[in-house]
Amino acid sequence: MSDPIGSTGTTDPYAPGELDLHLIGEGRHEELWTVLGAQVTESGTSFRVWAPNAQEVQVAGEWAGWDGSRHPMTRLDGSGVWHVHVEGAGVGSQYKYRLRGADGQWADRADPLAQYAEKPPSSASRVWRSEHQWGDDAWLEARRTSHPVDEAMSTYEVHLASWRKHLGRSPEDSLYSWDEIADALVPYVADLGFTHVELMPVMQHPFGGSWGYHVTSYFAPDARFGDPDGLKRLIDRLHQAGVGVILDWVPGHFATDEWALARFDGTPLYEDPNPQRGWHKEWGSHIFNFGRHEVRNFLYANAVYWLEEYHADGLRVDGVASMLYLDYAREAGEWSPNIHGGRENLEAVQFLQEMNATVYKRVPGIVTIAEESTAWPGVTGPTSNGGLGFGFKWNMGWMHDTLDYAAKDPLYRSHHHGEMTFSLVYAFAENYVLPISHDEVVHGKGSLLRKMPGDRWQQLANLRAYLALMWAHPGKQLLFMGCEFGQESEWAESRELDWWLLEHPEHAGVHAMVRDMNATYKASGALWGRDNDPAGFAWIDANDAGRNTFSFVRRSPGHPDLVCVANFAGHPHEGFRLGLPSAGTWTEVLNTDAEAYAGSGVGNLGSITATAGDHQGQPAYADIVVPPLATLWFRKDV
Structure with missing residues (x-):
């Protein structure tokens, strides 16, 4: 535990220390999840949340009948961080923050740093501490000296909720657990010889039809499949089978649900307050405020989290083009130029460079992949030369x-x-990935087979x-x-793949x-x-x-x-x-x-x-x- 005495203004032994708060204030805390959120202690849980514009903050939990007044939180000097330690609140306990925002209104919010969330449609956060013991040491040791750009990489993209729906169980029980999917997916991918799987977003999202691209809890795996250690077991088993794991990651925009990040402390805290920059017309979602260093810190610490805590081998970054251009999906008059008069989002560029520089420094051998569809120069160029610093770019x-x-x-x-x-x-010109992704077999485009x-x-x-x-x-x-056996139907998240086709010799x-x-x-x-x-x-x-x-x-x-x-x-x-x-x-x-x-x-x-x-x-x-x-x-x- 870091030293609790100092500029925090408290002698609470469970409060974050001076250095942690300084780094948070500077937007340079690369391990944000170890300080904020629900931190389990010997006797309970210490709750910490960044809400600089809130007038009051409480933590309301099932252990206290959801009565937030029993656990008011203390604002730590100058940091915007609020803290309270709750005796007896343990692993699995459900909670929310109750904030009286800058607007004077009380509102319940899920924890932005929650590492576990309730299964939708419920929206509370849950206290969590991992007990998983990793068995992929050999994989990680080899990864440290690997150079993905110069190695074999064939990736199988998977939407976990629709790859298989039933696994031999009743149709009413349409979702399986992390362990059940591991039992089926790991041998299947290993047998086919793919070097990697890419998982469409596994971060908590309330609406399954978004495929995971409208996230509400950036640090929590999808609770539909079980607790967070289940995802670790899946990744661990893939590694032990010789298969790498790339996670789809969405830092460009976030869900509008009022109990999540939107107007978190009664102000546009995570989203850009300028509607010309803070609202995504095409996807109906909020855009992060890349000009605020605490928000950039939240995002690049989240990237580090998935790579370090979950041993992911890479991140495929969704919608990079939408981040780079101020006029993306906007008509004339709906956007304003940057300080140089251009259409480039300079703050988003800074974030992407910071994120890539940070993860490559901390986790050797991983890879970041940009979904970027324009002629932006140097997407895979080094940040030291003004590039964005990605390992690969999708060749659209x-x-x-x-x-x-x-x-x-x-x-x-x-x-x-x-x-x-x-x-x-x-x-x-760049380091490319050739993508035949989910986007090419949905929304009336038909399956890859039916295009022929x-x-x-x-x-x-x-x-x-x-x-x-x-x-x-x-x-x-x-x-x-599905493309690996000639999927007949266009993909839909509501049904599983056409596995019956493998009974036919031509698809086999x-x-x-x-x-x-x-x-x-x-x-x-x-x-x-x-x-x-x-x-x-x-x-x-x-x-x-x-x-x-x-x-x-x-x-x-x-x-x-x-x-x-x-x-x-x-x-x-x-x-x-x-x-x-x-x-x-x-x-x-x-x-x-x-x-x-x-x-x-x-x-x-x-x-x-x-x-x-x-x-x-x-x-x-x-x-x-x-x-x-x-x-x-x-x-x-x-």
Whole structure:
């Protein structure tokens, strides 16, 4: 416990110390959750809350019949922090803060730093102290020296509440526990060979239809699945199975519920008081006041919390573009320029830089990923050079272009060939993740399978070819749940995936192909060792629009070259002369048209032999068969 005597103005042995309060006041307390919120003691719980504009604050709990007058809180000198110690209030106890705000009105508020919350629709906070004993020491030790940018990363995006609904139980009991989902999800993802899972927001949110993007308790995991240690067990088990965990994180805006952060102390405390900056028209939510250092501290300490306390391996930061621009989703007259006359939100930029610099300093080996859809320069550039400091940025341009191409009938694809090659013009400007996320299979967009043209066989073949080309393209990969077996229905959070499709060989074939592709990808350093270096990629033929084919080489020092050939025509190409980087035997390590994947079985009998001779700018060549609507990978024998 920190020294309680000093500028706090109290000798209460349970009050936070002078240094803690100084750091809070400066907006530089990187472990905010260890000071504020409900801190369990030997005899009860010490409650601390930042409410600088409140006139009075009480803690009301079930232990006192929700009578807040029995536990008035004391304001600690100059800090805006209020404190009281309650004897007998223990782990699991429900509570709220009762504040008489600057407006003179009394209101009940959930604890912004609560580490446990009531299950919605109830909204109280709960006292919590973790008892989980971690078993992932080996994982964390390896992570400390890892460099995700230069390593294999294929990520499976999951919405926990709809991945599976029942797990063999009655339909009325539609949500499972953290442990039940771990029993099902961990072996499934490990078997498929994904290196990571990305969990859509697991922070407490009252409305399930928001998918977790309207948060009310930033430090509390979703109580629908059980207590916070359940999430730790899930992450622990994923780590022990060799699977990393990325958490979706939403610092750009927050829910409007009156019992949560909105006008917390009777003033716009967490939200920007300027409605041109503090209200998100598109999402109907409040925007954080990035110009206030205590609010930035709340957010970047929250990022540290999930990485340190829950051992998360990364954070995917939602809606970065909406944070960066003052005119985002606003018409003329609805926004005001910054001090330099520009449209950039300089305070949000400062926050993102502070957050990234802090987490990379404190937790080596983790990664932050920006969902950013504009041409903002230096999203993955170092903060020391004015960049935002992210590890990766979602490549939304690649996603839009390639999905637009894939949706075309093969007859017309030759006229849109450039949509598949354009991403290589800028592929190395940032560190990219190629995202096929939940946003692409919802709100009338249809499933990934249903985007593909033709009959069902052609749709499945297109899907397999598309995924294999995606995995070979520079950048890391992210795939939303269900796409790995050809989900038929558009995703909806109210129902589980179409698991019954795996009973059909053609869908089981997509599933098997993804498993084999992940295994080959991880074993082929050429596909990821130089993901962000132009020297790791070379076109063999980028201009074969007439045959709807694309061919290129991936390479990385110390690894055999890998050649990818994709054919998006509806017929095979016989005698297809392919330039290759060297003569000798090349093994066909992936053929998405294989019979094992419910394809037509056209291929090259497992290998091809390259002969010395210039072709397509390469020193060797081979005449091969390219199956219809299929992607081939060839790896040089060593």
